[in-house]
Amino acid sequence: MNTILRYIKLWSLFAKYELLFQLSTHLSMVFFFVGKIIRFFSFIIILLLLKNNTNSLAGYTINEVLIFFLTFNFIDLISQMFLRGVYSLSGKVRSGEFDFFLCRPVSPLFRSLAGSPDFNDILLFIPLTTFSVWYIVQNVPVLDIQHIFLYLFFLCNGLLISISFHILVLCVGIISTEVDNTIMFYRDLSQMARFPTDIYKEPFRSFITFVIPVGVMMTTPAKALLGLGTPFMFIVSCVISVVLFALALKAWDMSLKTYTSASS
Amino acid sequence: MFSKLQNKLNKYARVVSATWMNGFAYPLSFWMWRLRQVMSIVIAISLWQSIFAASSNVFGYDQAHMLTYIFISNIAGFIVLSSRTIEVPDVITSGDLSLYLLKPVHFFVYWFSRDIANKAQNAIFSCVELFTLFLIYRPQLAISTHIHTILLAFFAIGGGVLLYFFINMLFGFMAFWVPDVWAPRFLFFIIMFFLSGSTFPLDIYPKQLVDVLSYTPFPYLIFFPAKVWLEQLSFSQIVTGFGALLGWILAFGILTSWMWSRAIKGYGADGR
Numbered sequence: 106m107n108t109i110l111r112y113i114k115l116w117s118l119f120a121k122y123e124l125l126f127q128l129s130t131h132l133s134m135v136f137f138f139v140g141k142i143i144r145f146f147s148f149i150i151i152l153l154l155l156k157n158n159t160n161s162l163a164g165y166t167i168n169e170v171l172i173f174f175l176t177f178n179f180i181d182l183i184s185q186m187f188l189r190g191v192y193s194l195s196g197k198v199r200s201g202e203f204d205f206f207l208c209r210p211v212s213p214l215f216r217s218l219a220g221s222p223d224f225n226d227i228l229l230f231i232p233l234t235t236f237s238v239w240y241i242v243q244n245v246p247v248l249d250i251q252h253i254f255l256y257l258f259f260l261c262n263g264l265l266i267s268i269s270f271h272i273l274v275l276c277v278g279i280i281s282t283e284v285d286n287t288i289m290f291y292r293d294l295s296q297m298a299r300f301p302t303d304i305y306k307e308p309f310r311s312f313i314t315f316v317i318p319v320g321v322m323m324t325t326p327a328k329a330l331l332g333l334g335t336p337f338m339f340i341v342s343c344v345i346s347v348v349l350f351a352l353a354l355k356a357w358d359m360s361l362k363t364y365t366s367a368s369s
Numbered sequence: 370m371f372s373k374l375q376n377k378l379n380k381y382a383r384v385v386s387a388t389w390m391n392g393f394a395y396p397l398s399f400w401m402w403r404l405r406q407v408m409s410i411v412i413a414i415s416l417w418q419s420i421f422a423a424s425s426n427v428f429g430y431d432q433a434h435m436l437t438y439i440f441i442s443n444i445a446g447f448i449v450l451s452s453r454t455i456e457v458p459d460v461i462t463s464g465d466l467s468l469y470l471l472k473p474v475h476f477f478v479y480w481f482s483r484d485i486a487n488k489a490q491n492a493i494f495s496c497v498e499l500f501t502l503f504l505i506y507r508p509q510l511a512i513s514t515h516i517h518t519i520l521l522a523f524f525a526i527g528g529g530v531l532l533y534f535f536i537n538m539l540f541g542f543m544a545f546w547v548p549d550v551w552a553p554r555f556l557f558f559i560i561m562f563f564l565s566g567s568t569f570p571l572d573i574y575p576k577q578l579v580d581v582l583s584y585t586p587f588p589y590l591i592f593f594p595a596k597v598w599l600e601q602l603s604f605s606q607i608v609t610g611f612g613a614l615l616g617w618i619l620a621f622g623i624l625t626s627w628m629w630s631r632a633i634k635g636y637g638a639d640g641r
Contacts, residue, residue: 130548130549130552132547132549133549133551133552134552136556137552137555137556139556140552140555140556140558140559140560143556143559143560143563144559144563147559151569154428154573155420155427158427159423159427160424161423162416162419162423277397281397281398283397286395286397286398286399286401286405287397287398287401289402289405290401290402290408293405294408296408297411297412300415300416300419304415304416304418305411305415306415306418306505306506309415
């Protein structure tokens with residue numbers, strides 16, 4: 106318990122410094138905020154335009170597709186908010202600054218993952234989540250406790266998969282000292298799950314379900330909410346997230362062993 | 370006279386060659402970059418195939434014409450939108466610009482040479498990728514093979530390349546006055562993503578919006594070259610389109626040169 110409290114306190118400290126840094130470039134914050142709002146609502150507009158032209162997408166109504174998109178957006182936003190440190194790790198490895206992460210009494214994994222929260226995304230989180238909740242309440246036909254519980258549970262499951270991917274990217278950063286395209290690859294891959302994964306042909310569908318399970322991460326919560334999931338799908342989702350998380354932790358340990366501190 | 374020109378060309382050919390090799394310096398990163406390009410096309414093709422599975426005509430397009438648009442806009446996008454000028458702000462803020470000023474190279478031509486290498490890399494690899502995806506999806510395509518259409522599309526893509534180069538340099542030169550260029554560039558990229566026609570044809574938007582957009586530079590980056598290649602524009606639309614493209618290139622070219630001359634007068638080599 107004490108450790109958790111200590112890490113919460115530490116994270117608050119990181120967040121405070123990051124906020125002060127981001128406020129020093131407040132005009133940039135405005136540009137990022139406006140850009141992300143435009144991106145979000147442009148997709149909504151395109152899906153609404155589609156609604157006027159077609160009835161369904163891979164057997165889903167456009168309203169249901171929008172719920173898939175909002176779920177994707179929620180998981181993506183939370184990951185961006187809290188796991189932004191991944192983007193800057195390779196620079197720290199190259200400069201040797203990563204040595205300081207290793208010799209302090211704080212988990213280097215925690216420091217690398219959550220050390221630089223993004224306040225632009227925190228600003229976005231409130232209006233976009235409010236919009237998403239409003240849209241779900243308006244458009245989900247059966248919204249009972251069971252569906253809400255499953256939705257929240259599989260959102261957490263999706264976040265665990267997202268954390269695992271971010272840890273794996275950190276490992277790539279330590280081993281290869283370059284993560285830019287790897288993290289962007291992950292992000293682009295996760296964009297595939299912005300729509301129901303049923304739209305993809307094989308082998309792409311199996312690839313994003315079993316190999317790099319972004320499909321499980323993003324679509325299982327939406328299917329659970331819409332009452333379209335099966336017990337088998339739920340069990341497979343949980344198994345995939347737990348196994349992936351364990352693998353990511355193992356990979357992290359192995360990558361630390363390869364770190365030679367050559368740059369410092 | 371001739372040997373002087375040859376020397377100059379050799380100099381920039383070296384820049385092209387060095388940038389080409391530099392592209393492979395981080396192999397993992399390179400292949401991730403290629404996979405990202407493949408994924409963007411897979412998403413677009415899969416999405417439109419699913420849409421056309423339910424309706425035969427969407428936004429006035431049938432499946433063959435929409436998928437042809439996706440393929441052509443991706444080819445145009447790979448060539449027009451790949452650029453190394455994204456590194457210009459770092460060169461300015463770090464003070465490395467001083468090194469460029471001391472070298473016998475023209476700053477614009479140097480970066481344009483780097484862009485050529487990047488675009489060539491992108492174009493060559495994307496041809497292989499698109500062909501592979503073609504074999505997987507076997508889409509019905511309606512690509513024009515008329516030589517005059519291909520020539521016109523080639524000029525339109527060339528115009529888009531120049532326009533995008535000047536726009537990027539303009540953003541890069543902002544680093545002379547403001548410390549963070551990434552944020553306005555991010556906003557520009559987001560707007561460009563939706564308004565250049567890189568993911569879907571712009572004529573899916575309401576006609577009034579498309580008319581307004583034709584007065585902005587965005588459609589001339591990808592939408593216009595793709596529509597030229599698809600032979601979906603009338604003669605007058607092609608003439609007007611090329612006129613507007615030329616106008617935007619001149620406007621951004623003049624603005625960029627003016628910014629460069631102003632900036633370089635006040636450049637203090639900060640950071641060095």
